[in-house]
Amino acid sequence: MGLLKYAVYRFATMVLTLLVVSVLVFAIINLPPGDYLSNQIAELRATGQQSGIAKAEFLRKEFALDRPLWEQYMIWMGFMPGPHGFSGLIQGNFGWSFEFDRPVAEIVGDTLWLTVLVNVAAVLFVYIVALPLGILAAARSKTWVDYTSAFVGYLGLATPNFLLALILFHYGNKYLGLPIGGLMDPSYEGQPMTWGKVQSIIGHMIVPTFVIGTSGAAAMMQRLRANLLDELSKPYVETAIAKGMSERRMLVKYPLRMAFNPFVADIGNLLPAMVSGSVLVSVVMGLQTIGPALLIALKSQDLFLTGFILMFVALLTLIGTMISDVLLVLLDPRIRYEGRDI
Amino acid sequence: MKDLLTVEDLSIGFGLGTSVVQNVSFSLKPGGTLALVGESGSGKTITCRAILRILPKAAQLRSGRVVLNGRDGERVLSTMTEKQMRGVRGDSVSMIFQEPMRSLSPLHRIGNQISEVLWLHRGASESQAKKKVLATFERVGFPDPERAYRAYPFELSGGMRQRAMIAMAMVSEPELLIADEPTTALDVTTQAQVLGLIRELQADTGMALILVTHDLGVVANMAKDVVVMHKGRVMEAGPAEPVLMSPAHPYTKKLIAAAPAIPEPEGGAVAEPPPVVDPILMLKDVSKTYLIRGGIGAEVIVPACQHVSITLPRGKTLAIVGESGSGKSTAARIALGAEPPDEGGEVLFTPDPGGETIAVHAMDRTQRTLLQKRAQMVFQDPYSSLSPRMRIIDALTEPLEIHNIGTRSERKDRAVQMLQQVGLGPEMLMRYPHAFSGGQRQRLSIARALTLDPALLVCDEPTSALDVSVQEQILTLLEDIRDRMGLSYLFISHDLAVVSRIADEVAVMRRGLIVEQATPDQLFNNPVHPYTKALIAARPEPDISRPIDLALVSQGAGSPESWPEQFRLTDTVIPALTSLSPGHKVRCHV
Numbered sequence: 013m014g015l016l017k018y019a020v021y022r023f024a025t026m027v028l029t030l031l032v033v034s035v036l037v038f039a040i041i042n043l044p045p046g047d048y049l050s051n052q053i054a055e056l057r058a059t060g061q062q063s064g065i066a067k068a069e070f071l072r073k074e075f076a077l078d079r080p081l082w083e084q085y086m087i088w089m090g091f092m093p094g095p096h097g098f099s100g101l102i103q104g105n106f107g108w109s110f111e112f113d114r115p116v117a118e119i120v121g122d123t124l125w126l127t128v129l130v131n132v133a134a135v136l137f138v139y140i141v142a143l144p145l146g147i148l149a150a151a152r153s154k155t156w157v158d159y160t161s162a163f164v165g166y167l168g169l170a171t172p173n174f175l176l177a178l179i180l181f182h183y184g185n186k187y188l189g190l191p192i193g194g195l196m197d198p199s200y201e202g203q204p205m206t207w208g209k210v211q212s213i214i215g216h217m218i219v220p221t222f223v224i225g226t227s228g229a230a231a232m233m234q235r236l237r238a239n240l241l242d243e244l245s246k247p248y249v250e251t252a253i254a255k256g257m258s259e260r261r262m263l264v265k266y267p268l269r270m271a272f273n274p275f276v277a278d279i280g281n282l283l284p285a286m287v288s289g290s291v292l293v294s295v296v297m298g299l300q301t302i303g304p305a306l307l308i309a310l311k312s313q314d315l316f317l318t319g320f321i322l323m324f325v326a327l328l329t330l331i332g333t334m335i336s337d338v339l340l341v342l343l344d345p346r347i348r349y350e351g352r353d354i
Numbered sequence: 355m356k357d358l359l360t361v362e363d364l365s366i367g368f369g370l371g372t373s374v375v376q377n378v379s380f381s382l383k384p385g386g387t388l389a390l391v392g393e394s395g396s397g398k399t400i401t402c403r404a405i406l407r408i409l410p411k412a413a414q415l416r417s418g419r420v421v422l423n424g425r426d427g428e429r430v431l432s433t434m435t436e437k438q439m440r441g442v443r444g445d446s447v448s449m450i451f452q453e454p455m456r457s458l459s460p461l462h463r464i465g466n467q468i469s470e471v472l473w474l475h476r477g478a479s480e481s482q483a484k485k486k487v488l489a490t491f492e493r494v495g496f497p498d499p500e501r502a503y504r505a506y507p508f509e510l511s512g513g514m515r516q517r518a519m520i521a522m523a524m525v526s527e528p529e530l531l532i533a534d535e536p537t538t539a540l541d542v543t544t545q546a547q548v549l550g551l552i553r554e555l556q557a558d559t560g561m562a563l564i565l566v567t568h569d570l571g572v573v574a575n576m577a578k579d580v581v582v583m584h585k586g587r588v589m590e591a592g593p594a595e596p597v598l599m600s601p602a603h604p605y606t607k608k609l610i611a612a613a614p615a616i617p618e619p620e621g622g623a624v625a626e627p628p629p630v631v632d633p634i635l636m637l638k639d640v641s642k643t644y645l646i647r648g649g650i651g652a653e654v655i656v657p658a659c660q661h662v663s664i665t666l667p668r669g670k671t672l673a674i675v676g677e678s679g680s681g682k683s684t685a686a687r688i689a690l691g692a693e694p695p696d697e698g699g700e701v702l703f704t705p706d707p708g709g710e711t712i713a714v715h716a717m718d719r720t721q722r723t724l725l726q727k728r729a730q731m732v733f734q735d736p737y738s739s740l741s742p743r744m745r746i747i748d749a750l751t752e753p754l755e756i757h758n759i760g761t762r763s764e765r766k767d768r769a770v771q772m773l774q775q776v777g778l779g780p781e782m783l784m785r786y787p788h789a790f791s792g793g794q795r796q797r798l799s800i801a802r803a804l805t806l807d808p809a810l811l812v813c814d815e816p817t818s819a820l821d822v823s824v825q826e827q828i829l830t831l832l833e834d835i836r837d838r839m840g841l842s843y844l845f846i847s848h849d850l851a852v853v854s855r856i857a858d859e860v861a862v863m864r865r866g867l868i869v870e871q872a873t874p875d876q877l878f879n880n881p882v883h884p885y886t887k888a889l890i891a892a893r894p895e896p897d898i899s900r901p902i903d904l905a906l907v908s909q910g911a912g913s914p915e916s917w918p919e920q921f922r923l924t925d926t927v928i929p930a931l932t933s934l935s936p937g938h939k940v941r942c943h944v
Binding site: 251253254257258346 | 408441442443444453460461471506
């Protein structure tokens with residue numbers, strides 16, 4: 013059995029899943045009666061602005077919103093020619109935002125990679141913090157180390173993120189001179205990448221990473237501790253000690269390796285939880301991530317913008333689970349070799 | 355000759371409680387073999403672990419001295435620092451554990467885990483270690499050492515894993531090997547082979563052995579000296595022969611009397627079984643094939659059960675005997691309707707004499723309820739088969755509630771009655787399972803199975819998780835209830851001695867096939883099939899004059915392709931089950 017074969021198989025299922033998700037996303041967005049344009053037309057009628065109505069009617073035609081739903085879907089995805097030929101998601105046309113009156117690509121452009129950046133940083137933060145603390149808490153279970161880390165962890169879980177954001181902004185700025193709000197200095201916005209811009213982004217990311225990552229790290233740490241404690245009572249640990257290994261070496265080589273599986277399997281869950289969980293935080297902290305845009309788009313039933321953002325989050329999730337699945341196969345020979353003849 | 359190991363006045367306790375090991379002393383000569391014998395809770399495991407100080411964190415060494423006087427001079431293990439101890443563990447003194455399935459890390463290759471001993475103690479390089487490990491693998495009987503070196507533990511069978519554990523313990527050429535129930539988790543024929551291997555290695559290398567076990571049969575086959583422990587104290591100690599043959603202490607006597615034994619061959623005429631007139635349960639040509647999805651894509655067809663036909667007469671006990679993977683449990687599950695057999699198989703259940711016969715795998719709703727009431731199961735592990743959150747009264751009345759039988763007070767009366775049937779008192783009704791010992795719990799499981807007034811009990815290894823003396827009591831209880839309440843048993847076991855005592859008929863299974871079927875008398879006096887012979891021969895007897903005949907074991911327990919022509923099983927050729935004499939069937943070519 014080849015790992016490559018498995019990766020290809022996993023990729024194929026991912027594409028299929030994405031397709032199913034796209035149907036669901038499109039159906040759900042269209043569940044509430046009306047769409048952005050018909051709402052607008054109704055409003056214009058009420059105020060008697062005929063010229064606006066004509067423009068809206070034109071847009072309806074332009075974006076095929078007058079067609080049956082399934083055709084709209086096919087055109088949106090790019091499986092079927094629309095008023096301008098094949099021009100959908102798979103052709104790289106993300107659609108038009110009626111709310112902002114600009115192409116979706118233009119609106120989300122910068123925020124896409126900033127979202128990825130912030131969330132990947134948060135995931136890394138989660139792992140870097142949770143790994144050593146979890147091991148320490150398990151190795152010194154039922155001592156003050158364990159109790160303190162559990163206390164701090166629960167505190168992290170229980171504090172509302174936006175509150176934490178405000179507190180950290182205040183004190184971070186007061187004592188460390190950290191910037192408040194945004195992901196870069198306003199002067200860099202829309203500018204090409206320079207060293208100054210990179211520095212500015214890094215500086216701005218410290219507090220958001222911490223805020224978005226804490227609760228995830230606290231939960232992950234507790235999970236790792238529990239997994240490790242389970243593993244520590246297994247007979248193979250005794251075998252390792254009877255061999256004459258030191259506790260530290262034994263801990264890292266055997267139980268940690270075992271406890272790592274659930275840790276890795278979590279990557280997939282972590283990404284979407286953070287993207288959707290950080291919407292409120294992004295609004296509070298003024299981050300130029302995709303969260304605030306999603307909020308606006310949902311409120312105004314901005315069809316294509318909502319659809320694109322949801323598809324993007326789904327893609328992130330699926331990539332996350334795929335990465336963790338492939339990593340698991342690499343990490344665990346029981347998955348890799350099951351059924352091999354010996 | 356100096357003693358290699360001296361343990362003096364050892365006491366160990368937990369917290370503020372009384373010591374669980376009290377004033378234990380023994381000594382061991384270089385190359386000697388000492389058996390620590392006792393039932394669960396006797397402190398034998400804690401004692402042996404105290405030598406290497408591999409104890410639970412809460413355990414305190416309250417008194418005593420452990421001295422190792424070997425190639426590195428005299429060392430007092432009980433006062434060494436943890437760091438010094440690490441130099442002893444796995445080097446001069448190594449240890450093997452009970453569960454080979456779980457004692458190796460599943461994520462690391464066998465070769466890596468074993469070479470590690472040499473990396474730690476000899477500072478060996480990877481290739482030096484590998485050379486030595488491969489040689490050791492060959493010595494412990496791996497057919498292809500290179501392959502085993504690369505394998506992961508889950509790719510090996512239980513016996514092979516225990517061989518790997520032994521290799522791990524042997525690779526540093528220790529002066530003392532401590533084996534904590536090394537064969538308890540293994541099948542009886544595998545046990546015989548592993549014990550034989552340990553003995554050979556001992557003869558080759560001259561290392562000493564401490565064998566911790568509950569099985570007097572193993573002791574008789576292995577040990578020169580015996581220490582019998584009970585409740586943390588040494589009851590009797592001395593050379594194996596006098597201790598086993600003419601025990602002085604009443605506890606040792608009790609232990610030896612309780613050890614189940616296969617009856618001596620008596621010779622003479624063997625009673626023929628009467629023809630079956632009123633069967634309660636019939637399995638007709640039952641087969642079960644599993645399709646196992648291995649890895650990605652690969653599918654393996656596993657015939658768990660092939661053409662099993664058995665008939666259980668009312669009021670009798672039919673035992674199915676076999677090793678793990680023989681298909682005995684699958685047959686039992688099919689008999690109870692938990693799984694459907696492959697096409698063509700049929701199971702017939704007749705709960706009442708002359709009453710309705712139910713085809714178990716084509717039941718309507720009322721028949722299903724009837725089956726569920728009249729056929730009950732007693733499970734192997736009394737520790738996990740009772741919910742720890744339910745009081746005994748709730749566990750016992752639950753079946754009645756499910757079937758809507760009686761009022762609250764009637765149910766309670768029934769529960770009290772059942773407790774008395776199994777020898778427990780009504781004052782236990784309000785307790786939780788944790789307040790009971792293993793034997794008492796198994797009594798409770800039996801009581802629960804009895805509340806619905808069943809006609810058939812399926813007992814799945816009901817005594818194998820229990821100590822010998824308790825095992826004896828539970829078997830007596832089961833016999834007693836069977837005769838008193840007119841029950842019929844389908845009895846699943848791997849232990850021929852247990853079966854020889856309780857069964858009226860025995861079916862021996864291997865690879866999903868019944869290979870021999872007879873009354874216990876016929877089976878033990880005149881076993882025909884090589885596998886049956888191996889099973890009987892592999893059972894360690896608590897009798898020094900009857901050591902295990904390893905040649906017989908390895909012939910019968912080997913792969914069915916290697917059996918003598920007459921009995922040989924291959925994928926394509928399966929001999930028929932042939933009647934040799936009335937009631938004695940063997941799978942062979944005539």
